[in-house]
Amino acid sequence: MKNLLEAANANLASAPRPFPKDLQKSLKKAPAWTKHDELGAVVRDFPTLYESGRVVLAARVMANVALFAPGDDDSAMLCAWSEDEQLAQNPRRFLEIAHDVFDLKDKEFEDARGPIAKLVTDELSRPFAVPLPDELSGGAPVFLSALLVFRAHLPCGFLSSSFLPLLVCPEKTKSAAILPASLWPDAWKDR
Numbered sequence: 762m763k764n765l766l767e768a769a770n771a772n773l774a775s776a777p778r779p780f781p782k783d784l785q786k787s788l789k790k791a792p793a794w795t796k797h798d799e800l801g802a803v804v805r806d807f808p809t810l811y812e813s814g815r816v817v818l819a820a821r822v823m824a825n826v827a828l829f830a831p832g833d834d835d836s837a838m839l840c841a842w843s844e845d846e847q848l849a850q851n852p853r854r855f856l857e858i859a860h861d862v863f864d865l866k867d868k869e870f871e872d873a874r875g876p877i878a879k880l881v882t883d884e885l886s887r888p889f890a891v892p893l894p895d896e897l898s899g900g901a902p903v904f905l906s907a908l909l910v911f912r913a914h915l916p917c918g919f920l921s922s923s924f925l926p927l928l929v930c931p932e933k934t935k936s937a938a939i940l941p942a943s944l945w946p947d948a949w950k951d952r
Contacts, residue, residue: 762818762850762924763846765946766849766926768946769926769940769944770816772944773814773940773944776815777812777813778811780808780812784811784941787911787913787914788807790913792909799889799907800887803908803938804909805936806938807938809930809934810929810934810936811938813930814930815844815928816927816928817844818842818848818849818855818927819840819842819906819925819926819927819937820841820842820855820856820858820859820923820924821859821920821922821925822840822863822881823866824837824839824920825838825910828910828920832918834912835909835912836909836910837907840859840925841855841858841859841862842906842927843901844902847901858899861897862877862881862897865878865882866882872896873894874894874896877905880905886907887907888906888907889907889937890905890906891904891905892904906936906937908937909938911938914938914939914940914942915942916945916949925940926939926940926944927940928940
C-alpha cells in the first residue's frame with residue numbers, strides 16, 4: 762500500500778495545484794440533500810483538499826449499501842484514515858482497526874470507545890477527523906471521518922475495495938474526500 766500511496770501522491774503533484782474545471786462541474790452535481798447535511802462541508806472544502814491536500818490511506822468502516830453496486834446516487838460512508846507509514850505498510854492491521862470500529866455499532870462503553878460507538882451507531886452522524894482512542898488504534902494516529910462518496914471519483918463507479926486513497930489537509934480543514942479516479946494509480950484501480 763505504501764507504494765500505491767506514493768504513486769497517488771505523485772499523480773496529484775506538488776501543492777499548490779490548480780483546481781480542474783471538470784472537478785468543479787462534478788461538485789455542482791452533488792446531491793441536493795447535502796445542502797442541509799453536514800456532509801455539504803465536503804463539497805465546500807473539496808477545492809482546498811485538491812489544491813493543498815495529500816493522499817493518505819483510508820479503510821472503509823461502513824457505507825450506504827447502495828454504494829456497493831452500480832447506480833447514480835452519491836451517498837455517505839464512514840472511514841478510518843491515517844498518515845502513519847507503519848499502517849500503510851501493514852494494511853491488514855489497518856483493516857482490523859476499521860473492523861474493530863464497525864464492531865462498536867449498537868454497543869455502549871463506559872471508556873474511551875463510548876463516543877466512537879455512538880458515532881458509528883448513529884448512521885446520520887458526521888464525524889470529521891475524530892481521533893480514535895488508543896484502545897482502538899493501538900497507539901497509531903487514526904481518525905474517523907464521514908465522506909460524501911462521489912461515484913464519479915471511483916474507478917468503477919461503486920465501492921469495490923476496503924481501501925481508498927483519501928485527500929486530507931488537516932491543517933486547513935477537517936473534511937476529507939476520495940481522490941478522483943483519474944489520479945488513482947492503475948494498480949489501485951485494479952484492486
